[in-house]
Amino acid sequence: MPHSHQPVIKPHATPGFSTEIWREIVLWLPPRDWKSLLQVPHVLGRIASELLFQRIDLHLASEKRESQRSADILTRIITDGDFASHVKTLRVFVPGRETFPITFQTGMLSNALPKLTNLRNVHCSMRWKDMYSVLRVLETISHRLTGLSLMPSDGTGELRFPRFKHIMQFSYHSTGGATTQVYDFLVQNKSSIRYLSLHNPNWSFPTEAVSIRHLTTLDFQGTFPADSRAFAEILSNGHQLESLRLECILECTASKQFREFATALPFLHHFAFSLMGYRVNDHDLFPAIAEFLKGRTALRSLQLIVPSADWALKRLGYDATVWGVLPSLTSLKALTATLPKDVAAAVAMWLVPRGVHALSLQALTPVNTIEFVSQLRAGLPPPLTYIGLSQFHVEDATAVIEQGFPMVRIARIDDDYYTVARVNGKIKLDEWPKGRTQYNAREWLACYGCEEAEWRDPTQFL
Known part of the structure; x- marks a missing residue:
């Protein structure tokens, strides 16, 4: 059968x-x-x-809808242990420098935190006094925390850091305050930190407080004083670094340190060097950085930003040599840069590696934007899906994209993001809501295959 x-x-x-x-x-x-x-x-x-709900965002003292949503989530955490057990990352935002008390909200948060039995990562963006209250509760209930990100909105307080000793990802962004507490915390977690993001324009790099040889990601914004050897320390000891971002107020001669360690960082995939200001004439700086970058076929993203291409050419050697190294970066996917003064826009685009799909450009001196982008179009890499334009004078965003970048899916003009579509043969731009761009831009960029267009935000834990 x-x-x-x-x-x-x-x-x-x-x-x-x-x-x-x-x-x-x-x-x-x-x-x-x-x-x-x-x-x-x-x-x-x-x-x-x-x-x-592995990651929860709370927006306290925000507009009514967001505040109500956050209160509902906190209530659910307090009353539903199963729901609370799934939360691994908590991000808390209090916008601006709000002066009215948020005692009720922080009280609810204090009651909710002990319920988060599997919490691993915490980000706080709020006044330092409110942050202090949250950290005090965290210290008493969570000894398994591995990620901590702090951004005091008033930036001038002296935080008392919790006695955690196994933090692997740490970020602290502020504009003021003393270094003592932060550096003590870094020493406390010296052997465990792998990801470090430290932003304060008044601080120097904490060489003694950090084990550079343990780091895979380093993002530092601050001052490099005249006698600094921080570049040499980072390059000579950062053998495991895959991502290095430096935003500098430069007072030292850094070119010699880059020349000294031109072949350092063998596993580097992402590199950014941005000048916020400088008080030094170092004509070999950018030629030295170009030599450091040359032939790095594993590099996937690159950022080179200067405050003025004209003065950077005269004082720091930011010239065609820098742009000329680009063709050797054969795996590059994302490029953010100020165009050198002595490179024609049309020529510059032909030097961009053909695999680049995210390109961001900072304006030189004032230009006719439509005319400028028209010159770029012929040499753009074929897979380009993202374009960013910073400090350009743009009266008609649609016309600029139509004229220069009709092939892209995403456009960013200063702080505004747009989805680019073609409707009946014409370019149509849909602006992204601010909530999306302020807190989750990189995740949305990932939906369009453009996540490498922007540096990973420290609030997005690994």
């Missing part, structure tokens, strides 16, 4: 996969699609909920 072959999956029936297999299927979807699965009456909906 012949065997009857029954189909493995019956028509119009849901496959009987295990929860683990369904989870793997959901993980293949982009996060923006998980929200749609919440409405599905199936194990998929529960999995999507668990994944979505």
